[in-house]
Amino acid sequence: MDGRPAIVQSTSPTNDDTFLNLLCDGFGDSVLLGEAIPASCFSDWTGHAACRPLALVSPATTEEVAKLLRLCNDHHRPVVPQGGMTGLAGAAVPSADSIAVSLCRLTGVESVDRDAATMTVRAGTTLQTIQEAATQAGFRYPVDFGARGTCQIGGNIATNAGGHGVIRHGMTRDQVLGLEVVLADGRTIDLMNGMLKNNTGYDLKHCFIGSEGTLGIVTRAVLRLAPPQGESHTLLCGLPSYPAAVALLHRLRSAGLALEAFEVMWQDFYTMSCGWRDGQLPLPTSYPLYLLCEAEGDASHLEAALEAALETGEVEDAVLASSTTQARGLWAIREATGEFPVKLAPINFDISLPIPAIGDFVETAGKMLQQRWPGVRIVNFGHIGDSNLHLTVDGRSLTEDTPATRHAIESAVYQWVGKYRGSISAEHGIGLLKRDFLHHSVRPEALNVMHTLKQALDPHGILNPGKVLN
CATH class of the missing domain: 3.30.465.10 (Uridine Diphospho-n-acetylenolpyruvylglucosamine Reductase; domain 3)
Known part of the structure; x- marks a missing residue:
């Protein structure tokens, strides 16, 4: 026994037909069954474990949500809440016996x-x-x-x-x-x-x-709500190293600028993204790192900080957007991630690490992956100012892109995240895809408290079962 409180699961839920009759009687046209359930509710943006739920219910008020949960709880029916289905961790993926609850009508x-x-x-x-x-x-x-x-x-x-x-x-x-x-x-x-x-x-x-x-x-x-954004400037820089990126982060903060974004792209990411686009490159593809920065404040402060960074060698080349159109063009390089599902077979990692350690992690993890899977293609980028690194492995570069290989890659990377005392999820959540690796970031005592909280608020285990916690 691991000391976790047991979640009580029903061993004899109400017969499907009987329960569905109760559901339809209580919620009428808000209920969809069988072929009427749209495929968009089967999985999130990952496409992972796509499954048609037993029913889809779209309540329009809080009272209807409460009524639905009372019914499902009384009959020990699993419930899977769904929003826009844009998640990247499988948290909204239903099971065949579940009631998917769409909040699409609870708007305004x-x-x-x-x-x-x-x-x-x-x-x-x-x-x-x-x-x-x-x-x-x-x-x-x-x-x-x-x-x-x-x-x-x-x-x-x-x-x-x-x-x-x-x-x-x-x-x-x-x-x-x-x-x-x-x-x-x-x-x-x-x-x-x-x-x-x-x-x-x-x-x-x-x-x-x-x-x-x-x-x-x-x-x-x-x-x-925040005040409206003031004068904003978009800057793309070519950098010699990761320590230079951290030094530039400190310099820009010290210049009295409010940083809205501090996005670092490693050479592999920048070269790939630019290769997907026609037209002139804003900067050559020869620099080890690239920084896309958006800052609010006096333009003269940014220009002075940039000039000093060029003098010290923190920055080797730079482009300061002179128009909204040019700024959007620079951001388009960073937003190549939207094309990953089409142009790659991505194995995505959304991790947090201590800012000083990110550069070393990229190098160490890259060497480890290349040693175990020779020829594997890796691209790296991240919101470095808030400790977030996105590492992507292209499954097409693997000798065998199988579920077993993907799981082995995930296990290897998350083990290294644990060694660096990082987080296996910076912003995408745990859901189904990262659940089995949660122990690399959350210590046993904390996991037990999480289970205790789950037991206290959901003793029958009906709410999104199998997500986040085993």
């Missing part, structure tokens, strides 16, 4: 408090809708990433999504002041705090942010 911006700089939203609202509403109100919602038009804020909260802007504004967790959450037994807890200061005991909302729907279903949220 309820209110904006301009005095407090907050916004109250329903969980199914897309990130882009929230960003546009914030802009219209004279603010901005600073969390951003490529799936903005599809992903939903409930999913962002459930996975504690990161993306661009984390270096300055933090993760989704840092934007959430309050939540409304429905527990496994249908109880609704109102944590809809709208104040920055509220020091009243346990801050329960943090139990649900990043829990990937295993402890409760988020239905509403109060979000912090």
